[in-house]
Amino acid sequence: MRKIFNSILLLIVASIFSGCMVNNVPTYDEEVKAAWAQVQNQYKRRADLIPNLIATVKGYAKHEKDVLTEVTKARSKALSFKIPKDILTNPEAFKKFQQVQGKLGSALSKLLAISERYPDLKANQNFLALQSQLEGTENRISVARRDYINAVKKYNLELRTIPNKWIAHLLYPEAKIKQTFTATKEDMNVPKVNFN
Amino acid sequence: MRLFKRLLLLFFVVTISYSSPIFPKLTGRVVDNAGILSSQTKRELTSMLKNLETNTSNQVVVVTLKSLQGYSISDYGYQLGRHWGIGQKGKDNGVLLIVAPKERKVRIEVGYGLEGTLSDAISSLIIHNKILPYFKKGDYDKGVLEGVKSIIGTIKDTFKPSKVKGNSSDDFAPLTFFVFIFATVFLQNLFSKKYRKYFSKLISSSFIGFFGFVLANSLIVGIVAFIISFLLFLYFKAFESSAVLNSAYSTYDDGLGSGGFFGGNGFDGGDFGGFSGGGGGFGGGGASGGW
Numbered sequence: 001m002r003k004i005f006n007s008i009l010l011l012i013v014a015s016i017f018s019g020c021m022v023n024n025v026p027t028y029d030e031e032v033k034a035a036w037a038q039v040q041n042q043y044k045r046r047a048d049l050i051p052n053l054i055a056t057v058k059g060y061a062k063h064e065k066d067v068l069t070e071v072t073k074a075r076s077k078a079l080s081f082k083i084p085k086d087i088l089t090n091p092e093a094f095k096k097f098q099q100v101q102g103k104l105g106s107a108l109s110k111l112l113a114i115s116e117r118y119p120d121l122k123a124n125q126n127f128l129a130l131q132s133q134l135e136g137t138e139n140r141i142s143v144a145r146r147d148y149i150n151a152v153k154k155y156n157l158e159l160r161t162i163p164n165k166w167i168a169h170l171l172y173p174e175a176k177i178k179q180t181f182t183a184t185k186e187d188m189n190v191p192k193v194n195f196n
Numbered sequence: 197m198r199l200f201k202r203l204l205l206l207f208f209v210v211t212i213s214y215s216s217p218i219f220p221k222l223t224g225r226v227v228d229n230a231g232i233l234s235s236q237t238k239r240e241l242t243s244m245l246k247n248l249e250t251n252t253s254n255q256v257v258v259v260t261l262k263s264l265q266g267y268s269i270s271d272y273g274y275q276l277g278r279h280w281g282i283g284q285k286g287k288d289n290g291v292l293l294i295v296a297p298k299e300r301k302v303r304i305e306v307g308y309g310l311e312g313t314l315s316d317a318i319s320s321l322i323i324h325n326k327i328l329p330y331f332k333k334g335d336y337d338k339g340v341l342e343g344v345k346s347i348i349g350t351i352k353d354t355f356k357p358s359k360v361k362g363n364s365s366d367d368f369a370p371l372t373f374f375v376f377i378f379a380t381v382f383l384q385n386l387f388s389k390k391y392r393k394y395f396s397k398l399i400s401s402s403f404i405g406f407f408g409f410v411l412a413n414s415l416i417v418g419i420v421a422f423i424i425s426f427l428l429f430l431y432f433k434a435f436e437s438s439a440v441l442n443s444a445y446s447t448y449d450d451g452l453g454s455g456g457f458f459g460g461n462g463f464d465g466g467d468f469g470g471f472s473g474g475g476g477g478f479g480g481g482g483a484s485g486g487w
Contacts, residue, residue, distance in 0.1 A: 038479070128317075132319070133315070133317050135320075136319075136482060137316075139481075143274055
């Protein structure tokens with residue numbers, strides 16, 4: 001009697017374990033997709049803040065035309081970039097996406113840097129609000145990117161390591177390694193050394 | 197088996213080395229690790245924040261840090277929020293006010309659910325207009341108090357608690373189960389062997405009852421689970437096997453050793469009954485400032 005009970009228990013435990021492994025690929029795939037959606041959201045949010053920012057800065061720093069047009073151009077490029085459906089498994093498209101957003105990011109930080117030179121602008125409540133929103137959004141972007149990197153790491157590990165690799169190969173032959181952001185310093189969680 | 201254990205160990209080591217910063221323990225609604233707040237301020241903050249949670253279910257925690265360990269405060273902040281799980285699950289209505297006096301940085305970290313109300317812009321205003329003027333003078337108590345008051349003022353109409361909690365019963369319910377277990381263990385030693393098996397059953401079933409209570413977060417479920425499991429234990433001879441009892445005893449020891457489930461009782465701040473995060477999520481919302 002006991003033996004039968006034990007073997008049934010073993011069977012249940014084994015099926016739970018294998019059940020987990022069988023579902024890993026689709027589960028992690030969903031996690032990656034959710035993290036990616038979050039990344040896109042935050043980039044979109046940043047792009048939405050820009051027109052207001054430009055309108056405010058323009059009033060105070062008219063002759064900084066170069067930087068202003070650079071931001072506007074980078075924004076329209078980022079918005080017009082059509083994200084292909086297979087972007088997560090398409091290295092080129094993914095790289096392009098990263099480049100386009102990276103350009104917008106650097107143009108924006110340039111804009112914020114020059115605004116330091118205009119005390120009136122810096123005292124403007126509207127500008128301060130926009131600046132804090134932009135900072136918050138940049139922070140959200142880096143959080144979303146890091147979450148995405150971690151989700152992809154988990155997913156790719158599943159497709160690359162044994163024995164999960166075999167299960168994935170058997171059950172999900174269409175599953176492909178996903179692209180991830182080239183980690184910036186912050187993505188890698190490298191602590192900055194502080195000597196004071 | 198041995199190999200498995202080693203792999204498990206390796207796995208833990210790897211995960212630990214990944215989860216980078218070291219976080220302080222959540223000992224209450226005010227975690228003054230840097231030791232910059234007076235006990236009067238801590239008491240005042242704790243009672244304000246407790247009131248806020250009772251009325252809105254929003255969880256706000258004030259934390260002062262000895263060091264940011266080389267991370268930027270925004271980088272540290274959201275990870276601390278996630279680590280503690282401040283805010284209710286599903287509502288994600290947690291806020292952290294983080295002060296790092298060594299680095300002279302302050303941050304309001306806002307959970308997903310409150311990003312709309314306590315926006316980045318408002319957080320930034322609170323930091324620059326309410327907190328930093330006092331911090332610049334070295335008055336941490338006043339700065340933190342003013343900041344927390346503004347945060348509470350901003351988010352006081354956001355969420356409603358999902359159910360009206362009977363405060364006292366909720367705070368003491370887990371204790372009753374523990375008292376029960378202690379009492380049975382104590383009585384067990386007094387009585388003759390004849391009755392011992394009943395006591396072990398009582399202990400086991402009160403454990404099940406306790407888990408039922410913790411899982412369902414309802415006292416009634418806990419009591420029902422306790423009664424049912426006790427009856428089951430009485431009827432099923434199979435459960436008399438020492439294995440079940442031993443495991444029950446070892447759970448009991450573990451429970452005591454690790455300090456129980458309601459990690460971090462904030463007795464210092466008059467926050468009787470313990471405080472723990474509700475599992476809220478953070479995505480990097482909020483604002484930072486320095487002085």
